[in-house]
Amino acid sequence: MDFSINYMLMEAAASTAETSDAAVQELGMGALLLQLLPLVVLVVFMYLLMIRPQKKKEKEQKEMRDNLQIGDEVTTIGGITGIIVRKGEDTVVIETGGDRSKIRVKTWAVSENLTVHDMPEESAKK
Secondary structure, rough: OOOHHEEEEEEEHHHHHHHHHHHHHHHHHHHHHHHHHHHHHHHHHHHHHHHHHHHHHHHHHHHHHOOOOOOOOEEEEOOOOOEEEEEEOEEEEEOOOOOOOOEEEHHEEEEEEEEOOOOOOHHHHO
């Protein structure tokens, strides 16, 4: 009779051990996910505050440089201000100063277009 009681106790302990191992594994996954959650939130936060606005600004700069026209007043990244007199594929020639000196600069060096144009897309929508 002692043998059957011992056997039943061993089976109960084994089933309890299996149940507790499964519970520990589930708890371990939950704890792991709980530890990774702040990292995921941080990555999303950095994307929304840093990466996305920078990409938007770069897109606007590229669009501005693609829409440069002869006669536009521009400022370069070096601070030189002048009027575009010739436009090449990847360079523009700007006329600066009172002596009408001309400087050829790369298009990527143009930082600002000071001339305001009517946007054809906006007028087509109206």
